[in-house]
Amino acid sequence: MNNLTYTGDIQTEVRNAEREYTQTTQEITFSEEQHAIWADLFAGIHQPHLLEHVCQEFIAGLARLELNPQRIPTVAHLNAKIFPRTGWNIERTAVRYTKAPAWYQKFADRIFLITDYLRTRDQMEFTPEPDMFHDIFGHLPYLTQNFYAALEDKFAPAFLKATEAEQEVIKRLAWYSTEFGLVIEDKRIKIFGAGIISGRKEFANTIMELYRLDRDGVLDYQDDIFPQINDYFYTHQEEIDRISDGINDLHQKGEMSSQAKGWNVIRDLYGRLGITKEGYLGGDVIIAPFDINYISRIPKTIYALNPIFFVFESFDQLDQMLDSYLKPIANRRKTVQSRQRPK
Numbered sequence: 001m002n003n004l005t006y007t008g009d010i011q012t013e014v015r016n017a018e019r020e021y022t023q024t025t026q027e028i029t030f031s032e033e034q035h036a037i038w039a040d041l042f043a044g045i046h047q048p049h050l051l052e053h054v055c056q057e058f059i060a061g062l063a064r065l066e067l068n069p070q071r072i073p074t075v076a077h078l079n080a081k082i083f084p085r086t087g088w089n090i091e092r093t094a095v096r097y098t099k100a101p102a103w104y105q106k107f108a109d110r111i112f113l114i115t116d117y118l119r120t121r122d123q124m125e126f127t128p129e130p131d132m133f134h135d136i137f138g139h140l141p142y143l144t145q146n147f148y149a150a151l152e153d154k155f156a157p158a159f160l161k162a163t164e165a166e167q168e169v170i171k172r173l174a175w176y177s178t179e180f181g182l183v184i185e186d187k188r189i190k191i192f193g194a195g196i197i198s199g200r201k202e203f204a205n206t207i208m209e210l211y212r213l214d215r216d217g218v219l220d221y222q223d224d225i226f227p228q229i230n231d232y233f234y235t236h237q238e239e240i241d242r243i244s245d246g247i248n249d250l251h252q253k254g255e256m257s258s259q260a261k262g263w264n265v266i267r268d269l270y271g272r273l274g275i276t277k278e279g280y281l282g283g284d285v286i287i288a289p290f291d292i293n294y295i296s297r298i299p300k301t302i303y304a305l306n307p308i309f310f311v312f313e314s315f316d317q318l319d320q321m322l323d324s325y326l327k328p329i330a331n332r333r334k335t336v337q338s339r340q341r342p343k
């Protein structure tokens with residue numbers, strides 16, 4: 001097994017063609033309980049002490065989206081706020097988890113799918129499945145803005161021409177940028193990824209680590225943050241390589257993605273590897289510089305909190321790094337034929 005074997009994907013795709021929405025059936029009626037869950041999720045994140053850790057682009061986009069905190073929005077409302085600004089369309093799907101080939105086929109037409117599935121009360125803190133709160137609240141504020149539309153525009157042309165191995169890398173790049181990326185703003189690390197923003201447990205875990213890095217004297221927030229992270233990461237390269245190999249082993253043995261075991265798995269791993277949890281490596285999540293070679297070695301972690309997050313210096317830097325990997329693939333004249341393995 002090489003380190004691109006494990007995809008980390010949700011294995012079940014609930015697809016019901018008969019129930020799939022058409023252009024004329026996009027709007028559906030939600031139960032009062034669903035609206036109440038939406039309202040609680042919205043209120044849970046929409047707190048000043050949490051939003052101060054989120055990048056300003058999210059805050060600006062959320063205002064543009066004009067969501068009602070109490071009610072799940074209609075597709076018409078979302079499209080009215082998004083399409084005139086960026087040319088992207090929102091489409092509802094009955095598929096709970098759309099797999100990458102179908103997802104990027106829609107991306108190629110600038111369609112962002114939102115699932116009709118909403119988490120249940122017992123999943124308010126953490127859900128492995130991206131639900132409609134994740135899709136709408138986490139992603140769509142950004143899709144009112146051209147910088148984000150331009151980022152999303154990069155993925156499909158490359159994915160649709162990529163080899164199977166490259167497709168796995170592209171999925172990881174999306175995972176560690178638009179889903180779980182961090183960005184430097186105002187000399188601080190801010191949350192960008194929709195997966196963190198829409199998941200209270202992952203959100204809290206990330207903020208705790210940002211405070212811990214300060215409290216333990218690892219980062220000096222008075223100084224430029226990115227060079228500090230860069231230095232720490234490459235100074236600890238050998239240990240981090242062993243951690244990433246260990247994470248891959250856990251994934252491949254099916255022992256990583258365990259909501260029940262969660263962090264104990266990673267703590268045990270550090271122990272087995274003889275790596276002391278202190279200083280830069282002292283938290284429950286490693287904050288690393290966005291590095292495509294490294295990201296290509298780390299699978300998505302679906303059923304537990306992610307053990308590593310990547311931070312970029314600016315959206316321009318992210319843009320350039322994604323281009324460096326995606327453009328040469330997108331510019332190929334012919335699609336590389338590869339068997340589409342179920343993901």
Ligand SMILES: [Fe+2]
Nearest residue numbers: 130179194195
């Ligand atoms: Fe997402």
